[in-house]
Amino acid sequence: xxxxxxxxxxxxxxxxxxxxxxxxxxxGMARQIPYFCYHPALGSLGACRQCAVKIYPHDxxxxxxxxxxxxxxxxxxxxxxxVDKEVHTEHREIIELLMLNHPLDCPVCDEGGQCHLQxxxxxxxxxxxxxxxxxxxxxxxxxxxxxxxxxxxCITCYRCVRFYQDTxxxxxxxxxxxxxxxxxGRLEDGPLESPFSGxxxxxCPTGVFTDKVFRHDYARVWDLQQGPSVCPHCAVGCNxxxxxxxxxxxxxxxxHHPEINxxxxxxxxxxxxxxxxxxxxxxxxxxxxxxxxxxxVLRQVAMRLQEGRSGFLGSPREDVQSNLAxxxxxxxxxxxxxxxxxxxxxxxxxxxxxxxxAPTLSDVETADHLIVMGDLGGVAPMAELAVRxxxxxxxxxxxxxxxxxxLAEAGDYRPTRPSALPDLITGLAEDVCLQxxxxxxxxxxxxxxxxxxxxxxxxxxxxxxxxxxxxxxQNSPNLFGAAYFAVDGHTARLQHALRQRQIDHLLCLAADxxxxxxxxxxxxxxxxxxxxxxxxxxxxxxxxxxAEAVLPTAAFPERDGFFINYEGRIxxxxxVYRREAPVLHPQENVNSFPAAAGGQMHPLGPPTPQYWxxxxxxxxxxVKPWQERLAFYQHFLxxxxxxxxxxxxxxxxxxRARFEIAAAPAAAPVGTEDWELDLFxxxxxxxxxxxxxxxxxxxxxxxxxxxxxxxxxxxxxxxxCGRLRLPVIxxxxxxxxVVALDQEGFAELGLYxxxxxxxxxxxxx
Amino acid sequence: MSAYRSFVQLxxxxxTTLRQIGRGASTISYPEEAxxxxxxxxxxxxxxxxxxxxxxxxxxxxxxxxxxxRCIELQAGxxxxxxxxxxxxxxxxxxxxxxxxxxxxxxxxxxxxxxxFAFSTEHHQDFIYEKEALLIDGTGKHPHYNFYRHAGVALHxxxxxxxxxxxxxxxxxxxxx
Numbered sequence: 043x044x045x046x047x048x049x050x051x052x053x054x055x056x057x058x059x060x061x062x063x064x065x066x067x068x069x070g071m072a073r074q075i076p077y078f079c080y081h082p083a084l085g086s087l088g089a090c091r092q093c094a095v096k097i098y099p100h101d102x103x104x105x106x107x108x109x110x111x112x113x114x115x116x117x118x119x120x121x122x123x124x125v126d127k128e129v130h131t132e133h134r135e136i137i138e139l140l141m142l143n144h145p146l147d148c149p150v151c152d153e154g155g156q157c158h159l160q161x162x163x164x165x166x167x168x169x170x171x172x173x174x175x176x177x178x179x180x181x182x183x184x185x186x187x188x189x190x191x192x193x194x195x196c197i198t199c200y201r202c203v204r205f206y207q208d209t210x211x212x213x214x215x216x217x218x219x220x221x222x223x224x225x226x227g228r229l230e231d232g233p234l235e236s237p238f239s240g241x242x243x244x245x246c247p248t249g250v251f252t253d254k255v256f257r258h259d260y261a262r263v264w265d266l267q268q269g270p271s272v273c274p275h276c277a278v279g280c281n282x283x284x285x286x287x288x289x290x291x292x293x294x295x296x297x298h299h300p301e302i303n304x305x306x307x308x309x310x311x312x313x314x315x316x317x318x319x320x321x322x323x324x325x326x327x328x329x330x331x332x333x334x335x336x337x338x339v340l341r342q343v344a345m346r347l348q349e350g351r352s353g354f355l356g357s358p359r360e361d362v363q364s365n366l367a368x369x370x371x372x373x374x375x376x377x378x379x380x381x382x383x384x385x386x387x388x389x390x391x392x393x394x395x396x397x398x399x400a401p402t403l404s405d406v407e408t409a410d411h412l413i414v415m416g417d418l419g420g421v422a423p424m425a426e427l428a429v430r431x432x433x434x435x436x437x438x439x440x441x442x443x444x445x446x447x448x449l450a451e452a453g454d455y456r457p458t459r460p461s462a463l464p465d466l467i468t469g470l471a472e473d474v475c476l477q478x479x480x481x482x483x484x485x486x487x488x489x490x491x492x493x494x495x496x497x498x499x500x501x502x503x504x505x506x507x508x509x510x511x512x513x514x515x516q517n518s519p520n521l522f523g524a525a526y527f528a529v530d531g532h533t534a535r536l537q538h539a540l541r542q543r544q545i546d547h548l549l550c551l552a553a554d555x556x557x558x559x560x561x562x563x564x565x566x567x568x569x570x571x572x573x574x575x576x577x578x579x580x581x582x583x584x585x586x587x588x589a590e591a592v593l594p595t596a597a598f599p600e601r602d603g604f605f606i607n608y609e610g611r612i613x614x615x616x617x618v619y620r621r622e623a624p625v626l627h628p629q630e631n632v633n634s635f636p637a638a639a640g641g642q643m644h645p646l647g648p649p650t651p652q653y654w655x656x657x658x659x660x661x662x663x664x665v666k667p668w669q670e671r672l673a674f675y676q677h678f679l680x681x682x683x684x685x686x687x688x689x690x691x692x693x694x695x696x697x698r699a700r701f702e703i704a705a706a707p708a709a710a711p712v713g714t715e716d717w718e719l720d721l722f723x724x725x726x727x728x729x730x731x732x733x734x735x736x737x738x739x740x741x742x743x744x745x746x747x748x749x750x751x752x753x754x755x756x757x758x759x760x761x762x763c764g765r766l767r768l769p770v771i772x773x774x775x776x777x778x779x780v781v782a783l784d785q786e787g788f789a790e791l792g793l794y795x796x797x798x799x800x801x802x803x804x805x806x807x
Numbered sequence: 808m809s810a811y812r813s814f815v816q817l818x819x820x821x822x823t824t825l826r827q828i829g830r831g832a833s834t835i836s837y838p839e840e841a842x843x844x845x846x847x848x849x850x851x852x853x854x855x856x857x858x859x860x861x862x863x864x865x866x867x868x869x870x871x872x873x874x875x876x877r878c879i880e881l882q883a884g885x886x887x888x889x890x891x892x893x894x895x896x897x898x899x900x901x902x903x904x905x906x907x908x909x910x911x912x913x914x915x916x917x918x919x920x921x922x923x924f925a926f927s928t929e930h931h932q933d934f935i936y937e938k939e940a941l942l943i944d945g946t947g948k949h950p951h952y953n954f955y956r957h958a959g960v961a962l963h964x965x966x967x968x969x970x971x972x973x974x975x976x977x978x979x980x981x982x983x984x
Contacts, residue, residue, distance in 0.1 A: 145970075146957070147959050150865045150891050174972070175972075178974060178977060179970075180967065194967070220982045288882070
């Protein structure tokens with residue numbers, strides 16, 4: 043039976059556990075009850091006293107009374123009213139009280155137009171200020187490059203503290219003072235340390251916390267072109283809502299996805315979008331480093347391809363269709379193709395693909411026993427947020443890592459060498475604790491586990507009860523999409539062909555084989571055989587700078603496509619805007635203003651990779667076979683194309699099952715005396731997000747992270763592909779015998795996490 | 808009966824005409840003679856300055872939002888002291904209908920309608936007025952108002968608590984009752 047209560051005579055359906063306000067909002071009746079401190083993710087507090095309703099008891103003994111809707115559990119046949127004199131007085135006077143000290147600076151406030159306080163004030167009808175006394179003021183703090191504070195606008199709803207301390211479990215932001223001087227901020231000025239600090243902007247119902255990046259290039263929210271998109275900065279695939287104006291991207295906000303990110307977004311997802319507007323972004327076709335006309339560059343590339351000595355390299359950073367289009371073109375030309383830049387990465391992708399269905403982040407939140415391996419928060423911050431929600435719900439957390447990560451501090455930290463992880467994972471199958479729990483979940487950073495670790499994880503899962511689930515995370519958005527092509531050792535074949543001088547030209551799609559991609563060291567050693575490379579990319583990488591021809595591609599909010607996230611969910615993103623040159627300096631643009639209708643005011647932005655590859659197919663006279671192959675692969679891989687507004691569809695199990703036959707990868711043996719490598723990953727670090735200046739200003743210093751008993755100032759590492767001299771950063775609590783390095787370092791050395799490395803320590807003079 | 812009434816009406820009409828003979832002409836020979844316009848005449852909008860001589864516009868975009876013909880386009884920017892100003896501000900006067908909504912919406916009294924209403928050019932594109940053409944040197948109809956003296960934000964010459972009707976900043980760390 044449908045359970046209902048009555049609000050102003052209208053029936054409101056509810057489910058058990060809901061409060062009256064929650065049910066009223068869900069039923070679309072939020073206009074009758076104004077509120078501030080309630081937030082669907084943060085729950086009820088009853089601090090603002092705004093959401094008053096009148097309750098009529100069913101007996102004759104009690105008179106009707108005014109109560110707070112957010113604290114009133116919904117129950118059957120409850121009789122409530124808001125069209126009532128007392129309720130109106132309460133609504134009106136509370137909002138007047140909250141507005142007493144409000145600075146009324148809406149014209150210069152970034153929240154204007156999307157302000158909850160503005161909406162509620164208008165809704166309640168408070169229009170005339172009666173109090174003429176002096177207003178309370180505060181000094182503001184500098185909270186770093188991402189969040190801007192203006193404390194005068196505060197209405198003390200406590201949403202920020204509840205988010206920052208309770209949900210995100212950050213400890214450098216809080217509430218101070220007493221009386222009417224309550225202050226929300228840090229103890230001292232300085233950047234917020236939490237990887238989720240940007241959510242303060244969305245959580246705050248007024249303009250106390252606003253987006254500092256958006257502030258410098260501001261547009262009102264009603265002027266923004268917005269559309270459904272998917273975050274391209276890690277494998278979680280959070281749903282986002284980018285906003286653009288005048289052909290430039292201005293901000294990114296979270297978009298509701300019930301199973302991945304219902305409300306929040308990490309700072310990499312929120313502020314990493316600045317790669318789109320970076321000055322270094324390639325936006326014009328280049329030949330030999332100089333800007334050139336599109337058709338000139340295309341003809342040159344087509345000539346190269348016609349020679350038949352080309353290899354094709356895709357990328358997990360690009361979407362499904364672009365990789366498919368590249369694969370189809372390689373197929374038509376019978377050229378070697380690889381989607382991943384190293385055999386190690388290929389094996390890892392295969393093993394990830396073979397894992398059984400991963401839990402969604404909402405499943406992680408309801409887990410009761412969690413095992414986290416590696417620096418999960420550094421690779422996929424939103425997965426860390428889900429783990430923290432499980433911790434709040436009383437879950438037990440074990441962290442197996444070589445570094446004391448923020449998550450390790452919140453749980454049971456077991457210092458572990460990366461090479462010991464596969465054996466430890468095998469041992470988990472006999473773990474009584476894990477077998478006895480109701481919903482055990484194992485989460486890991488894919489690269490820390492390595493192919494051998496993920497393989498061991500799959501074997502362990504098969505021996506654990508069916509309720510045990512596991513997910514591995516990587517920081518590229520489309521590892522699963524690229525993994526389709528990772529079946530037959532393609533990368534090794536491509537590298538072999540280059541080494542044997544069978545090919546001398548490489549067509550790279552968003553791959554950075556000469557820069558920071560995994561296995562870049564090997565590629566660099568093959569450069570002498572390379573006569574030239576063509577790169578299709580949207581950020582400035584080492585490969586783009588070294589390439590013979592550069593074909594710039596549209597950024598993700600500038601086109602349609604699909605990503606496949608860590609759980610094998612195919613999610614579509616839509617084109618949000620068309621890139622144009624910014625109109626910031628009208629004097630420069632005034633001459634190009636169209637004299638008649640139909641004129642093009644600004645040069646349009648870069649086209650999609652499919653467009654470039656289609657043009658190349660045209661020049662090579664293979665349009666028809668290319669299109670046929672493309673259609674065939676697309677039909678095979680994603681027969682149903684999900685709509686950008688839909689929650690996405692999961693990959694077919696049959697498609698994933700074929701990866702289970704992949705050979706068990708062997709991990710390189712590491713002696714106990716050897717120095718062992720582990721991956722250090724900063725939460726804002728990712729190839730695209732690396733071009734976001736504001737976010738990167740928070741990046742930690744580059745260096746070699748070792749346990750605190752090493753006192754050498756510098757160390758030189760040597761690997762099979764090169765040497766690297768780095769400053770040493772001692773970390774308290776790190777496992778002895780392990781050094782943590784960033785991905786660029788691995789690329790330079792030609793090594794992988796869990797492998798042994800030669801280190802020479804420089805003695806302090 | 809009806810013929811009599813018609814004659815009376817005719818006579819009255821003639822009397823109305825004759826009454827005006829002594830008065831001068833109420834039309835003027837525009838454009839040779841200038842029009843005397845009432846102060847609230849709605850001509851073309853301009854951007855005014857505050858009494859301190861700084862531009863009043865804070866680029867809040869309310870004028871462009873309220874404009875029924877969408878002829879206003881602006882981009883906000885920030886000065887070093889975080890004071891907002893329009894980096895570009897353009898009005899397309901070939902679309903403007905002089906409704907005055909922008910003036911009504913402007914919270915800082917920056918955009919004000921002047922008495923200029925007849926202006927012509929040879930090309931449509933010359934009707935697109937940029938900020939340099941729109942910004943005038945005076946305060947317009949409101950000589951004393953300065954938005955930033957009332958709004959609670961800090962500027963280079965005004966700290967928190969120094970605005971009108973503001974008490975000095977409180978110590979947010981104090982636990983005293």
